[in-house]
Amino acid sequence: MKKQTLVKLMSTAMVSSLVLTACGGGSTAQPSTDKPADQGATEENKAPQVLRLNINSEPPTLDPGLAEDSTSGTLIRQMFEGLTRIGEDENPHEAAAEKIEVSEDLKTYTFTIRENAKWSNGDPVTAYDFEYAWERVLAPETAANYAYQLYVIKNAEKFNKGEIKDVNEVGIKATDERTLVVELENPTPYFLELTAFYTYMPVNKNIVEANKDWANDATDKYVSNGAFKLDKWEHNNIAEIVKNDQYWDADKVQLDRITFAMIEDHATAFNMFENGELDWAGAPTSDLPTDAIPTLKDQGRLNIYPIAGTYWYKFQTEKPPFNNVKMRKAFAYAMDRQTIIDNVTQADQIPAMGAVPPTMGLKNEGYFKDNDLETAKKLFDEGLQELGMTKEELDVTLSYNTSESHQKIAQAIQDQWKKAFGIDVKLENMEWKVYLEEMHSGNYQVGRMGWLGDFNDPINFLELYKDKYGGNNDTLWENADFQRLLGESAVEADPDKRKQILAQAEQILMDEMPIAPIYFYTKSYVKDDKVKGVLLHGLGDVDYKYAYIE
Amino acid sequence: MARYLLRRLIFVFLSLFLIISATFFLMKAIPGDPFTSEKAVPKEILESMMEHYGLNDPIHVQYVKYLGSVVTWELGPSFKYKARTVNDIINDGFPVSFTLGLSALFIAISFGLILGVIAALYHNKWQDYTAMVIAVLGISVPSFILATFSQYIFAMKLGWFPVARWGSIEQIVLPAFALAALPMAFIARLTRSNMLEVLAQDYIKTAKAKGLTKFKTTFVHALRNALMPVITYLGPLSASILTGTFVIERIFGIPGLGSHFVTSISNRDYTVIMGTTVFYSVILLFMILLVDILYGIIDPRIKLSGKGK
Numbered sequence: 001m002k003k004q005t006l007v008k009l010m011s012t013a014m015v016s017s018l019v020l021t022a023c024g025g026g027s028t029a030q031p032s033t034d035k036p037a038d039q040g041a042t043e044e045n046k047a048p049q050v051l052r053l054n055i056n057s058e059p060p061t062l063d064p065g066l067a068e069d070s071t072s073g074t075l076i077r078q079m080f081e082g083l084t085r086i087g088e089d090e091n092p093h094e095a096a097a098e099k100i101e102v103s104e105d106l107k108t109y110t111f112t113i114r115e116n117a118k119w120s121n122g123d124p125v126t127a128y129d130f131e132y133a134w135e136r137v138l139a140p141e142t143a144a145n146y147a148y149q150l151y152v153i154k155n156a157e158k159f160n161k162g163e164i165k166d167v168n169e170v171g172i173k174a175t176d177e178r179t180l181v182v183e184l185e186n187p188t189p190y191f192l193e194l195t196a197f198y199t200y201m202p203v204n205k206n207i208v209e210a211n212k213d214w215a216n217d218a219t220d221k222y223v224s225n226g227a228f229k230l231d232k233w234e235h236n237n238i239a240e241i242v243k244n245d246q247y248w249d250a251d252k253v254q255l256d257r258i259t260f261a262m263i264e265d266h267a268t269a270f271n272m273f274e275n276g277e278l279d280w281a282g283a284p285t286s287d288l289p290t291d292a293i294p295t296l297k298d299q300g301r302l303n304i305y306p307i308a309g310t311y312w313y314k315f316q317t318e319k320p321p322f323n324n325v326k327m328r329k330a331f332a333y334a335m336d337r338q339t340i341i342d343n344v345t346q347a348d349q350i351p352a353m354g355a356v357p358p359t360m361g362l363k364n365e366g367y368f369k370d371n372d373l374e375t376a377k378k379l380f381d382e383g384l385q386e387l388g389m390t391k392e393e394l395d396v397t398l399s400y401n402t403s404e405s406h407q408k409i410a411q412a413i414q415d416q417w418k419k420a421f422g423i424d425v426k427l428e429n430m431e432w433k434v435y436l437e438e439m440h441s442g443n444y445q446v447g448r449m450g451w452l453g454d455f456n457d458p459i460n461f462l463e464l465y466k467d468k469y470g471g472n473n474d475t476l477w478e479n480a481d482f483q484r485l486l487g488e489s490a491v492e493a494d495p496d497k498r499k500q501i502l503a504q505a506e507q508i509l510m511d512e513m514p515i516a517p518i519y520f521y522t523k524s525y526v527k528d529d530k531v532k533g534v535l536l537h538g539l540g541d542v543d544y545k546y547a548y549i550e
Numbered sequence: 551m552a553r554y555l556l557r558r559l560i561f562v563f564l565s566l567f568l569i570i571s572a573t574f575f576l577m578k579a580i581p582g583d584p585f586t587s588e589k590a591v592p593k594e595i596l597e598s599m600m601e602h603y604g605l606n607d608p609i610h611v612q613y614v615k616y617l618g619s620v621v622t623w624e625l626g627p628s629f630k631y632k633a634r635t636v637n638d639i640i641n642d643g644f645p646v647s648f649t650l651g652l653s654a655l656f657i658a659i660s661f662g663l664i665l666g667v668i669a670a671l672y673h674n675k676w677q678d679y680t681a682m683v684i685a686v687l688g689i690s691v692p693s694f695i696l697a698t699f700s701q702y703i704f705a706m707k708l709g710w711f712p713v714a715r716w717g718s719i720e721q722i723v724l725p726a727f728a729l730a731a732l733p734m735a736f737i738a739r740l741t742r743s744n745m746l747e748v749l750a751q752d753y754i755k756t757a758k759a760k761g762l763t764k765f766k767t768t769f770v771h772a773l774r775n776a777l778m779p780v781i782t783y784l785g786p787l788s789a790s791i792l793t794g795t796f797v798i799e800r801i802f803g804i805p806g807l808g809s810h811f812v813t814s815i816s817n818r819d820y821t822v823i824m825g826t827t828v829f830y831s832v833i834l835l836f837m838i839l840l841v842d843i844l845y846g847i848i849d850p851r852i853k854l855s856g857k858g859k
Contacts, residue, residue, distance in 0.1 A: 063633075066632050068587075140598045148591065236642065236805035262803070267801075268701070268713060268803055271705070271713045277715075433816070433818055437581045437586060438581075450588075
C-alpha cells in the first residue's frame with residue numbers, strides 16, 4: 001500500500017516536473033519571439049498565453065453558492081458569470097443576461113438570459129439554472145453562510161430562516177428558459193451589483209442535482225459558464241484554469257491558461273516572482289512581504305491602488321471612559337493618521353476622517369481634522385470633568401489581534417495619545433478568533449477592526465452601526481436618528497436624495513464617534529511588464545477575462 | 551516476545567485514548583468556533599450551520615461520536631475546506647510529507663553518522679573540529695533561516711534549484727536539506743560521544759590487536775554499539791519529520807500535512823485538529839514501539855520479554 005502510493009507519488013512528481021519544465025521552457029523562450037521574422041505572423045500575440053499567479057492558500061470551496069472568502073471568490077469569478085459583470089468603469093453591465101428591465105417602482109427586475117450563453121459542457125444556460133442556484137443558496141439545509149447576500153429579494157430572508165416553507169413565495173421566478181423575474185423587498189439601487197457577486201452566480205441544475213460532490217475536484221462534473229473552466233486542482237498545491245471555448249464571449253478571452261499556486265509565505269512568493277517563476281506578486285490574490293514594500297517603492301516598481309475598505313478603532317461605548325462622547329472624539333482627533341501612513345503602513349493609504357471610503361463618494365474631505373491636538377486636548381479635559389475622573393484614574397487598554405502590522409500601528413497611536421494627553425495606554429493582543437469573540441461580546445475598551453466593502457454602496461459601511469446588537473457593531477452604540485435616516489435611504493428611489501440622506505447619517509456617526517477611522521485601505525503589487533489587461537476592481541476583486549501576455 | 555508485544559499494544563491504545571480525550575476537551579475549551587468570523591452572520595444561519603455539523607449536540611454526545619469515528623477511521627468533513635474530508639486531507643498531505651521527511655531522514659542519518667564517526671576517529675584533530683563546527687551550526691541555526699538562506703543562494707543567486715513548490719526532484723533538494731540540518735547535527739554529536747566511549751573499550755583493543763582493518767573495527771564492532779542512543783532518538787524524530795513540519799512546508803510552499811497541524815487550530819477546524827493529532831499520535835506510538843523492538847535486534851543482550859524487569 002505504502003509502496004503503491006510512493007510509486008504513484010514518484011510518477012506524478014516526474015510528470016509534473018515535465019509539465020513544469022515545459023512551462024519554464026516556454027517562458028524563457030519568450031524573448032526569441034520578438035525576432036523580426038515573427039512580424040509577418042497573422043496572430044497578434046505569439047507569447048504563450050499563460051499567466052502564473054499565487055493565490056496564497058487552498059480555496060475552501062469552488063461552489064459559488066457556498067463560497068464566503070476572497071480566495072474562493074477569485075477563482076469562482078473567473079469560471080462563473082452572473083447576470084451582470086462589473087466592467088472597467090466599476091459599473092455592472094449585462095453578462096449572462098443580455099437585457100435587464102426594471103419596473104417603475106424599482107422592485108421588479110426582468111432578466112433575459114443571453115441566447116448563446118452556454119455551460120462549459122455545451123448545455124445552454126437557462127433562467128431555471130439561476131432560479132435553482134438562488135433557491136439552493138437560500139434553502140436552510142444547504143447551510144450557506146452567505147445566504148444573507150440574497151436577503152434583498154422578496155421573502156428570501158423568511159425562507160432562509162425557515163419562517164416560510166414554500167419556496168414559491170420567494171421572489172425568484174423563471175417564467176421560461178430565458179426569462180427570470182425577480183421581486184425585491186425594497187428598491188435596491190445596488191441590486192445589479194449584487195447579481196455580479198459570486199453568491200448570485202448560476203450552477204448547472206442537472207449536474208448539481210445529480211452530483212452532491214460536483215465541486216470537490218477538477219472533474220467533468222465541474223461545469224461553469226464563465227470565461228475560464230477548471231482544468232486541474234491539486235489541493236493545497238495548485239489550481240489551473242483554462243479558456244472556456246463554450247463561453248459566449250470567448251473571442252475576447254486571450255489567455256489560454258492561468259495557474260494559481262498556493263504559496264502561503266509572502267516572502268517565498270515574492271522570491272518566486274523575482275526569480276521569474278511567477279508573473280505577479282502581491283494584491284489582489286496575495287500580499288507582498290511588508291519589508292519589501294519600501295524598497296520596491298524606491299525602485300519605482302510598486303503599483304498601489306485604493307480599495308473600498310476602512311481600518312478603524314472601535315470604542316466600547318458603555319464602559320468608561322468611552323461612554324463619554326467627548327472622550328471618544330478626543331482620542332480620535334488626537335491621532336496623527338498621515339504620520340502613521342508615512343512611517344508605519346507605508347503603502348500610500350488615505351487618512352480616514354469618515355467611515356465611508358472615498359470610492360463611494362459621500363464626503364471625501366472628511367468630517368474632522370486629522371491630528372487636531374488643540375481640540376482633542378480641550379475635549380479630553382471636558383470629558384474628564386463630565387466623567388468626574390482625574391487623568392491618573394484613567395485606565396485605557398487598546399486591543400488588537402496578534403499581527404506585526406496591527407502592533408506597529410497600535411504602538412504609534414499609543415505614543416501619540418501619550419504625547420497628546422500624557423497618559424499611558426496599555427496594549428493587549430489576542431489570537432484572531434479569541435479577539436473576535438471578545439469584540440463581539442463587548443469585552444474591550446478600544447479595539448481595531450477593518451471593513452472591506454461587499455458592494456459599492458455607502459450603506460454597506462453605515463449599516464454596521466444601525467443596531468446595537470447588529471453582530472458587526474461591537475461598539476454597543478445606537479442612535480434613533482441614525483436608524484431613521486438609514487430606513488429612509490432604503491425606500492428613497494432618487495439617487496441624489498438618497499446620497500444626501502446617507503451623508504447626514506455619516507455626519508451623525510462622526511459626531512457621536514463610536515468608531516475612530518484611521519485609514520482607507522490600498523493594495524499593492526508588482527507584476528511582470530508583459531502582463532496586460534488585468535481588471536482590478538475597487539472592491540478588491542480581480543477579473544482576468546481581458547488579460548493577456550504581450 | 552508475544553506477551554511483551556501484546557502488553558505494549560495495550561499501552562499504545564491506552565495512550566491513544568488519553569491523547570484523543572485530552573485534545574478533544576482542550577480544543578472545545580478554546581474560545582471561538584469554526585464559524586466565528588469578522589463579518590457576522592445572521593443568528594439563524596449560524597444555528598443551521600451548527601445543526602448541520604452536529605455542534606448543537608451536548609459535548610459528551612459529540613465526544614462519544616468522535617471516538618466512534620476514530621475507530622472506523624471516518625474522520626468527518628473539514629469545516630473550513632468544504633470540498634474535503636479529513637481523510638482526504640491526510641491521504642493527500644501525508645505522502646508528500648512522507649517523501650520529503652524520508653529524504654531528510656536519509657540525509658540526516660547518513661551525513662550525521664559519517665560526521666560523527668569521522669569526528670570520533672580523529673578526536674581533537676582538525677577533522678573533529680570541522681565536523682563539530684558543522685554540527686553546532688546545524689543545531690543553532692533555526693531551520694527557517696537556513697531555508698530562506700538556501701532559497702536565496704541556491705535558487706535566486708545560483709539558479710540551481712527552483713525557489714519553492716513541489717513536484718520534481720529538484721524541488722525536494724532544498725527543503726530536504728533545510729529539514730535535515732538539525733537532526734543531522736544532533737545525530738553527529740550523539741554518534742561522536744558514543745563512539746569515543748566505545749572506542750576506549752577493551753574489545754576494540756582486542757579487535758585491533760587481532761589485526762582487523764580499521765574499517766572493520768570501526769563499522770562492525772564500534773559503530774554497532776554506539777548506535778543505541780541514536781536509535782532511541784530516531785523514533786520520535788521519524789514520527790515528527792515524516793508527518794511534516796509547518797515551517798519548512800510553508801516556506802517552500804509544499805502541500806504536505808505539516809501546515810494543517812497549525813492552521814487547523816487558528817481556523818478552529820475541529821475535525822482537522824482531531825484528525826491530525828490522532829494520526830500523528832498513531833505514528834509516534836508506532837515508532838516508539840518499533841524502536842523498542844529494534845533494540846533487541848541490535849543488541850541481543852536486551853531481552854524483549856515482560857519478565858525480569
